[in-house]
Amino acid sequence: MALEDKYKALTDAATAAGISDLAVREQDGILYVDGTAADGATKDKLWDIYNQIDPNFASGDLVLNVNVAVDAAVTHAKVITDSSNLNIRKGPGTDQPIVGKAAHDEVITLVNRSNDLWWLVRTNDGEEGYCYAQYLEPQA
């Protein structure tokens, strides 16, 4: 239970922030925290707290898996790469051939989000393929 104490500020904040399906359990010396946040800001706040408790995440005793809930009605997403174009690939994986590109800040159509990591998208030019979900921001 020592880890639960160490990360109490984090789990308390998660509870206070209304993280849904929050699950906190310790197994083999690692604390696993899972849940779904209402928005990206809530998720980032939890990561800030994690970083305060364990600077630079060096201890390796926590797996913080809090995802951001995406409204099923959302149909478009913005490309949020640092500056570069985003690859659109034939299948879900970086080993898949690139079939197109979406520009930084471009808003593209979401076709299917059944894969958590790779979303099926369509650009305004009609190119369809998979993009890494981390670089897509759902548009309300």
Next chain:
Amino acid sequence: MKTTKLLMSAAVVATLFLASCAPKDADIETAVKAKEASEISVAVAKGEVTLTGEVADDAAKAKAEVIAKAEKGVKSVVNNITVKPAVAVVPVVIAEDATLVKNVADATKDFPTVKTAIKDGVVTLTGTINKTSLIKLMQQLSALKPKKIDNQLIVK
């Protein structure tokens, strides 16, 4: 001597008075309610206390009964408190190494200064990274259901 007699008779009268005037149901209810936890409801009829509500465990249920029984004027206690069913613990899911290898490769593609190794669910990170990228990388890797992220990265 007279004073002593007077005091004694006063004491007798007081005792008789108190004995004949047991606390009223409403007073008992107020007193018990004040001592019980907030999630417990208290009802009193002719000195019989009925407790209802939902508590976290059996100990809390038993404690509530003890509190009610200790109250002056309570003849009996009906303990109808229910105990919350234990929440099923969601098991920790850890991805297979083959899945992890692929997903970690995808996640670290844009972090060329980071080297990764995966064994028995443990993702080991070596190399260098800047602070902003580190949080992004950790967020991405944590979503892949690793057993552990052994971060040996040097933060610049």
